[in-house]
Amino acid sequence: MKTDNGPLLSTRKLPLFMKEDLAALLAQALDNHCKAADVSLSPPDGIQVERGRGSGHGDYASNLAMQLAKVAKMPPRDLATAIVAHLPASPLVEKVEVAGPGFINFFVTAQAAALVIEKIHEQGAEFGRSHHGRGSRVLLEFVSANPTGPLHVGHGRGAAFGSSLANLLEAAGHEVHREYYVNDAGRQIHILTASVWLRYLEHRGESLPFPVNAYRGDYIHDIARDLEAAHGERFRVAASELLANLPADANEGGDKEQYIDAVIARAQILLGTDRYQEILRAAVAAITRDIEEDLAAFGVHYDRWFSEQALVDAGGVNNALDRLEAAGEIYEKEGAQWFRSSHYGDEKDRVVKRADGLTTYFASDIAYHLDKFERGFEQIIDVFGADHHGYMARVKASLAAFGKPIEQLTFRLVQFAILYRGTERMQMSTRSGEFVTLRELREEVGNDATRFFYVMRRPEQHLDFDLELAKSRSNDNPVYYVQYAHARVCSVLAQMGERNLEHDLTRGISALSRLTESHEQALIGELGRYPEIVVAAAEAHEPHQIAQYLRELAAAFHTYYNAHPFLVDDPDLRDARLALITAVRQVIRNGLDLLGVSAPESM
């Protein structure tokens, strides 16, 4: 590489965010132009520099002249020409053109572009990470499925999305706190407890009907069996005692809600508080542990599992309601307590305490979000399933009532994933227990393909998840396509070893100017985009941009692979090419890592 390019091309200041360098040049040119023409011009939103989209429009482009044409009272192309005439010389820039309606197009020098390869080797796994977020603290809550059963495929997308987003935000320089809100209080936990106990009684030989509204999955049997193994007959009660004077269940013309509530009440009386709580805690612990293990195996980890019950026990819910009351935003109607959420943009008021004295799920959520805000985060992100969108307005209403800066709270709605086996749509229902679990999906498809497929699409887009495609080892399958590019580089290096060659990286770096083929230039251009993509994907909360990018990078690599041999006789050229493809390998690794997908050395 030539060394006469001046300080801008030193390895200490590589143009990884070339946009900013070019914007600075344009600012200087605009200033020069204004002085020369004795006018005053400044773009409303700062100077914008964008990636060119190829096809002869240069590497970067700016719409500066078009933005200012009106104020300057000049045709945009003329203004563009005038600005270009005042551009200072730069070793980054090969040439500048005015094109189209008035775009200023920059063509970057080959040396400047090739420097990205050097930077990638220098930074390794750090390449693409930045301080863009300036260490601002982000609280990210995701999944938060109720601990009443195993995670199913619907939760999987939230898990893959949330965990990838967390990785992205960290890579972009934010400090991320990952949290799972465990709904271990409330009525559904009592239904769970009753369900487990009834199965336990069945196993001990009692004959009784199973309530319509109880949880009936196999995992309930498992927990009941564990209970038997640890406690034997300790929770045994005669069926006749349990069933005496209960109302009719739904299948006998009664009401399923009333019936299950009666069973729960009877269980508490017959078992007493201590034994009942023992079963409850065992059930919640078993399911929470299962969820935690499931997610960990999926590469999803949390900094905190936030217990709703702990919040209740600490008085958080009552405290939050007291504060709303003190603010005059609670009133009583028909025996229940209502929060005046309609004063803060919700479509109607909401119950926070039922007539029977129990606080609602919403009341806990108010307290939880109040707690989040009081822990001092600059940004709070909730990842919800799309079916919870009705919650956004009321949660924001409660925070507004507390005077909290609600613009710090962002909801990310993740649409459902619909499973297909080929063209056959797979049904999933929740309480019947006939759903496909996340674990089953992972075991059938594999963690890599599962995670990649989940985040491949924009979160607000419905996702068609084709099991057969995800499993297929074919070029139809995007995750293999990307992984294969990585493995291919490894394979080339293995081949190099067999030929008794060695890769001299220093020599390769010095010979980067030998990479003049169009395929090489294209590939280098792709590599240079990576840091920008990471920042853009993080700030837009869109991991799919990474998946999309990786496919494009892999495509550029496969094309190059087919067009040119790497292990050529000329040592300079060979080492330069190897420096390029090992840089590609590094970026693929870094990108896949953000998505929680492995980068195998061979396939």
Added chain:
RNA sequence: GCGCCCGUAGCUCAACGGAUAGAGCAUCGGCCUUCUAAGCCGACGGUUGCAGGUUCGAAUCCUGCCGGGCGCGCCA
């Protein structure tokens, strides 16, 4: 009925308010004595649901329709 999300190639999807709207699959035609053919090259394919509006410039922003998903409980 009200609210949120979505309508882009035959299918699944991309596209900071920018230039000739791009990929993959499918279909059709090529490429393995050469580092993995899990690959590459080419062809075909579009009134961006419809109609207005804002803008130098709209798939993108605004309004109204049409179509699909989800939600509208003292469930969670």
